[in-house]
Amino acid sequence: MQAETTSTTRGGGRVSVDLSGYPDLVVVYLGFRVTTWRGLKALLGIGRKLGDLTREKPDGLLAHESVLYALNHVGMRQYWRDFESLEAFTRSEPHKGWWSSFAKDPAGSGFWHETYRRSGGMEAIYLGMPKPIGLGSFAAARAPVGPFMSARGRIAV
Numbered sequence: 001m002q003a004e005t006t007s008t009t010r011g012g013g014r015v016s017v018d019l020s021g022y023p024d025l026v027v028v029y030l031g032f033r034v035t036t037w038r039g040l041k042a043l044l045g046i047g048r049k050l051g052d053l054t055r056e057k058p059d060g061l062l063a064h065e066s067v068l069y070a071l072n073h074v075g076m077r078q079y080w081r082d083f084e085s086l087e088a089f090t091r092s093e094p095h096k097g098w099w100s101s102f103a104k105d106p107a108g109s110g111f112w113h114e115t116y117r118r119s120g121g122m123e124a125i126y127l128g129m130p131k132p133i134g135l136g137s138f139a140a141a142r143a144p145v146g147p148f149m150s151a152r153g154r155i156a157v
Contacts, residue, residue, distance in 0.1 A: 022062075022081065022118065023118065023119065024083065024117070025062075025079065025080070025081070025117075025118040026079070026080040026083050026116070026117050027077065027080075027115070027116045027118075028077070028114070028115050028116075029067075029075065029077050029113065029114045029116075029134070030075050030076050030078070030111075030113040031067075031069060031073060031074070031112045031133070032046065032073070032074055032109060032111050033070075033072060033073040033109060033111075033112075033128075033129060033130070034072040034073070034109050035108050035110060035128070035130060036108030037108065038107050038108035038109075039106075039107055039108030039109030041107070042102075042106075042107035042108065042109050043074070043109065046098070049094055050064075050076070052094075058085075058089045058092075059089075060081040060082060060084075060085020060088070060089065061078060061079075061080055062079040062080060063078070063079040064076060064077075064078050064079075065077045065078075083115075083117060083152070083155070086115075086151075087151070087152060090151070102127070106127060109128060110126070110127060111126075111127050111129075112124065112126040112129055112133060112134065112136075114134050115151055115155060121155040121156065122135065122155065123154035124136060124154070125144060125154070
């Protein structure tokens with residue numbers, strides 16, 4: 001019997017991953033959908049900040065990948081060491097300031113994220129999206145009030 005290789009291969013080789021070193025892994029999908037010309041300007045401003053994020057790599061961010069959902073709908077997938085690292089990042093600058101401003105004025109755009117914990121739990125938030133997407137396309141909508149105001153509160157339920 002031939003031993004399996006632990007290195008990644010190119011050219012279509014079959015490879016898996018060993019996640020045993022990441023028991024608290026968190027995966028976040030995020031999307032930004034431009035709905036007006038003003039939204040395009042907002043997207044360009046965020047793009048610069050995302051470039052800084054990928055270069056500076058905050059504590060706990062393991063990987064960041066860009067995703068194109070449609071010409072007017074871009075996003076990213078992020079892998080975090082644990083929920084605490086992700087939460088610390090979202091509560092610090094520049095994310096905290098950006099999110100506060102965006103929540104007050106989405107500037108002709110929509111934004112959403114979905115969070116999945118390896119250890120269990122999922123949560124999502126959608127702001128200014130013209131139609132349901134992701135978990136929102138089949139799960140009942142719920143107002144983000146009380147414990148549902150924060151990702152920590154939503155993921156715990």
